[in-house]
Amino acid sequence: MTAPVLIVDDNAEMLRVVERVLGYYDYAGVSVASGEDAVAYLDANVDRYLCMVDVTLPGITGYDVLDHVVARQHPAQIVLMSGAGAVGALDAPNLLGFLQKPFGFEDLKALLDVFEAG
Amino acid sequence: MREPLLFLADGAGNEVPAGAEATTLAALLEAVDPEYRDAVAAAVAGGRRCTMLTALASSERALFVARPESGGVICQLIPLEDLAVPPGLGLSGVRRGTVHDLCNDLSAVRLNGELALRLIERDGGVVDDEALGALQALLRVTVEVETGLRRLEQQLDPDLSGQTL
Numbered sequence: 001m002t003a004p005v006l007i008v009d010d011n012a013e014m015l016r017v018v019e020r021v022l023g024y025y026d027y028a029g030v031s032v033a034s035g036e037d038a039v040a041y042l043d044a045n046v047d048r049y050l051c052m053v054d055v056t057l058p059g060i061t062g063y064d065v066l067d068h069v070v071a072r073q074h075p076a077q078i079v080l081m082s083g084a085g086a087v088g089a090l091d092a093p094n095l096l097g098f099l100q101k102p103f104g105f106e107d108l109k110a111l112l113d114v115f116e117a118g
Numbered sequence: 119m120r121e122p123l124l125f126l127a128d129g130a131g132n133e134v135p136a137g138a139e140a141t142t143l144a145a146l147l148e149a150v151d152p153e154y155r156d157a158v159a160a161a162v163a164g165g166r167r168c169t170m171l172t173a174l175a176s177s178e179r180a181l182f183v184a185r186p187e188s189g190g191v192i193c194q195l196i197p198l199e200d201l202a203v204p205p206g207l208g209l210s211g212v213r214r215g216t217v218h219d220l221c222n223d224l225s226a227v228r229l230n231g232e233l234a235l236r237l238i239e240r241d242g243g244v245v246d247d248e249a250l251g252a253l254q255a256l257l258r259v260t261v262e263v264e265t266g267l268r269r270l271e272q273q274l275d276p277d278l279s280g281q282t283l
Contacts, residue, residue: 011222013259017229020252024233102224105232 003047004028008038008065009054009081018052021108035060039068048075050096050115055082069094077118079111223259230256 005027007018012033019029032038035057042051042065051069055062066078070092077096081103090098096118097111234252238245245253 009222011226013226013255014222017226017233017252017255020248021229021233024236101222102228104228105236108229 003049004030006038006041006049006051006076007031008033008035008052008057008062010034010057011054014054018108021105025109025112027112034058035062035065038065042069042074042076043072046074048077050079050112051076052079052081052099055080066090066092066095077115226259227256230259 005022007015007022007029009015009018009031010033015031015033019031022029030041032041035053036059038051038053039060051065053062053065060068062080062082066080068074069076069078074094076094078092078094079097079099080090080095081099081101096115099107099111230252234249234256237249237252241249
């Protein structure tokens, strides 16, 4: 089993299915439903792991989580997920990639491969 | 009997004639709920068209919304890129939350469908509990997708409110 992947989304079905798909690829998923919980997890677990964050969250957004990681020089790699389609042009040290919703298996696997290659 | 409300088409948006694929779909859905099997069987018997479950794995661009109406099924292609509306494109009548929810639902449909297929293929055609869970989630979310599509449709064109797609 590889390193856990932190999944941050306020949509319960998304958390469930992404966790299942990660399990298919032998990744353990850790699901949290808010940006606040994500920041708490990141602060308590300083390591290089993948963090998939929905951009649109109530309270602390996906952008805020990315800013938090960058500001603390956290080794986590961030993947932003959104249906809005406008965040692809962002550039930040910890930003590994962007998942345009709706996305499928291969999109997710491609990012896992990029993470492993890094 | 439940109506086959929504099936995904293949990446090119091609309809797949009902036949062997529909029979396979019916067999898979039977494991979830016998009423879904009956719905697909009725579509086959009536010479209607439906898409095959395997199309879920490759769907990129289109949804088919199939809805019985006066003896037929109405299908319409809806490009997915039209649903993932970037901000500032003039669709000011669309609440961001609606599109956001819809994109989540569409992701869940695709991922659950692909996961179910891969698990079934991996296990030599056996629908185990994990694949069953994915299929159940797939069917549950399709209802949410249709609700979201109808809401979006009404916001884009209020004159279409209450009509079929």
